[in-house]
Amino acid sequence: MVTLFVCGDVMLGRGVDQILAHPGDPALREDYVRDARTYVRLAESVNGPVPAPVDPSWPWGEALRSLEEAAPDVRIVNLETAVTRADAFAPGKAVHYRMHPANLPALTVARPDVCVLANNHVLDFGRAGLEETLDSLADAGLRTAGAGRDADEAWAPAEVPLRSGGRVLVLAFGMRTSGIPPGWAASADLPGVAYVPDLSADSAAAVVRRVRQAKRAGDIAVVSVHWGDNWGYHVPQAQIRFAHALVDGGVDVVHGHSSHHPRPVEFYRDRLILHGCGDFVDDYEGIGGYEKYRDDLRIAYVVTVATATAPGRPVDMNHPAATGRPTGLRMIPLQARRIRLEPAPDGDRAWLCTTLDRVSEGARITLEPDGTLTAAPRAAAPPVRGNGP
Structure with missing residues (x-):
């Protein structure tokens, strides 16, 4: 058995960056906010004073204790910020996120095994900002997936070896539905993100081909995808079909993110699909308008999957192995308060x-x-007996 920790968006830039030991330039170009410290004041206005500078562990708060208790074998986060000193704001974007590279201890303190970068903020400061992000994360010893200096690097799955002899493979990509500009796609000679233009069967098949090229028996394949809009619980049928096609092609866990709150959990063909994990770490307190979705509530997802196939052999995708079958999903509810994660109250x-x-x-x-919270497949309703003879 292998235990994975996955979560939604980890945004350590903007207001979070400002309370850490090495805040970067607070200048913003948003319509209503021109200084990142304003987001600190917004959080303070609803939940009380935020100390500064804070220890690198502060933004994670109680999540770190929960992770120690869960003892996951592999930790996967969607890092939704550039890690750069660059000041070339990407044109045409309403919001830009960056954290100072000297504040990376606020990421490494959570010990992520894979940082997913295929999202709509990693190029907020251009391709130079992305390249500095890649360099900074590599210097910190962190694996990345979903962005690179060219398309091959962006699409290459991150590989995390397991004690069993297999690997957890994390292949990541983003979609236009999450706000990623098409021009951010990595190419043969340009840095960028692994980008999928639509939810078509052909696009799903292209992702599956990449998974099949990399996956061997004993491996667990996680596809991490930034998709969908920000609010609401409805998942479009096209997105569901796309996720199903990934599972049909050999993906064991679909790790979806982009929405600001958790979205449905699905079990399909004995595999786990998280359609949207919601936000995790950020500076969003005090921003009103969508209170009914309770985006202050965050979830740490702890997924256990079976490992039963001897490692190293090629995989027969037509005969799914026990490896990758979910044996448990535990969700740890947390609440964002003072730019820190605390245990969620009982009522929440x-x-x-x-x-x-x-x-x-x-x-x-x-x-x-x-x-x-725990999740399990819901038993199918028994057939209804009619009144006929």
Whole structure:
């Protein structure tokens, strides 16, 4: 058995960057906010004073203790910010995120094994900003997936070796539906992100081919995808079909992100699909307008999957192995307060459970006595007997 930790967007730039030990230039070019420290003041206005400078562990708060207790074998995060000193704001974007490279201890403290970069903020400061991001993460000893100095590097799966002899492979890409400009796509001679233009069967097949080229028996294939809009629980049928096509092609876990709050959990052909993991670490407190979705509530997803296939052999995709089958999904509810993650109150845990159970067709969400949420396939309803003879 292998335990994975996955989460939604980890945004350590802007206001978060300003409370760390080495804040970068706070200048912004947003319509209403021109100084990143304004986001600190917004958080303080609703939840109280935020100390500064803070220890690198501050933004993660209680999530770090929860991770130590869960002891995941592999930790995967979507790093939704550039790590750069560049000041060339990408044109045509309303919001730009960057963190100073000297503040990387605020990322490494969580010990991520893979930082997914295929998102709509990693090129907020141009290709030079992306290249500095890649260099900074490499210098810190962090694996990346979903962006690179050319298309081959952007599409190359990150490989995390397992004690069992297999690997966790993380292939990441982003889509236009999440706000990624098509011009950000990596090419043969340009840095950029691994980009998929649409939810067509052909696009899904192209991703599957990459998975099949890399995957061997004993490997667990995680596809991490930045897709969909920000708000609401409806998942378009085209996105569901795309996720199903990935599983049909040999993907074991679909790790979706981009939405600002958690979206449905799905079990399909004995594999796990997280359509949207929501935000995780950021500076979004005090921004109103969508309170009904409770985007202050965050989830750490702890996924256990089986490892039963002897490693090293080629995989027969027509005969799925036990390796990659989910044996458990535990969700740890947290709450963002003072730019820090705290345990979610009991009432909010219950609200999350009720909401996710309602929107997750085919998955049963349960609130456990320890305050965590668990998910399991929902039993199919028995056939209804008619009144005929």
